[in-house]
Amino acid sequence: MKKIVLLRHGESAWNKENRFTGWTDVDLTEKGVAEATRAGQLLIDNDFQFDKAYTSYLKRAVKTLNTVLDRMDQDWIPVEKSWRLNEKHYGQLQGLNKAETAAKYGEEQVLIWRRSYDVAPHALAEEDPRNPRFEIRYNEVPDAELPRTESLKDTIERIMPYWKCVIFPNLKTVDELLVVAHGNSLRGIIKHLKGISDEDIVKLNLPTAVPYVFEFDDDLNLVKDYFLGDPEEIKKLMEAVANQGKNAK
Numbered sequence: 210m211k212k213i214v215l216l217r218h219g220e221s222a223w224n225k226e227n228r229f230t231g232w233t234d235v236d237l238t239e240k241g242v243a244e245a246t247r248a249g250q251l252l253i254d255n256d257f258q259f260d261k262a263y264t265s266y267l268k269r270a271v272k273t274l275n276t277v278l279d280r281m282d283q284d285w286i287p288v289e290k291s292w293r294l295n296e297k298h299y300g301q302l303q304g305l306n307k308a309e310t311a312a313k314y315g316e317e318q319v320l321i322w323r324r325s326y327d328v329a330p331h332a333l334a335e336e337d338p339r340n341p342r343f344e345i346r347y348n349e350v351p352d353a354e355l356p357r358t359e360s361l362k363d364t365i366e367r368i369m370p371y372w373k374c375v376i377f378p379n380l381k382t383v384d385e386l387l388v389v390a391h392g393n394s395l396r397g398i399i400k401h402l403k404g405i406s407d408e409d410i411v412k413l414n415l416p417t418a419v420p421y422v423f424e425f426d427d428d429l430n431l432v433k434d435y436f437l438g439d440p441e442e443i444k445k446l447m448e449a450v451a452n453q454g455k456n457a458k
């Protein structure tokens with residue numbers, strides 16, 4: 210059986226503070242590192258030996274991947290980074306507290322910004338210092354492809370060329386791939402893999418650092434998908450992610 214494991218990074222400083230993060234390059238918390246170590250242990254316990262790993266240009270994902278591979282003693286495997294695996298760009302929401310945003314604009318509006326398929330938050334202004342066009346790490350990316358905000362649809366459109374041409378075709382020749390990325394960039398990949406509708410994708414909330422395994426037959430048809438870990442605990446973690454957009458007052 211061929212397998213791809215999708216893993217959201219461990220808790221970041223802005224997950225802890227409940228802020229919209231998007232392309233902001235925040236670090237893991239201590240808890241985030243511990244979550245990544247635990248994910249690595251779960252992957253060893255389930256006999257994973259990865260042939261190759263992929264991650265984004267953002268350190269919360271890169272450091273999660275390094276921590277997982279270190280726990281597995283698989284630091285040596287080939288790793289490729291791509292900006293295309295970055296989180297959904299959250300535009301002007303980046304840096305704002307999610308519960309405070311819900312208190313100001315309403316929970317329904319925040320749910321639309323966080324989970325809808327084709328509504329993007331307000332875009333960053335061209336001169337905003339957070340605009341990715343000012344960042345050296347994106348020098349290789351044509352300006353027209355660099356987002357100032359994104360809907361999930363936009364995120365999927367920029368991930369898919371990389372998924373379809375680089376990541377997925379590897380399965381023809383190797384058996385196990387690891388992709389460490391972000392809540393929404395992974396929702397986009399999962400929507401594609403499972404054929405989830407635009408309406409139903411609203412309900413998917415990915416917890417931090419819980420390995421999500423996809424198994425494929427030799428013709429690369431999806432056979433089954435499952436999380437590693439305790440289902441009750443994972444359900445609670447998913448609910449907690451959904452509740453981050455609720456008004457705390």
Ligand SMILES: O=C(O)[C@H](O)COP(=O)(O)O
Nearest residue numbers: 228229230231296323392
């Ligand atoms: O960018 C962020 O804020 C997080 O990675 C995901 O946030 P969300 O669960 O609010 O989409």
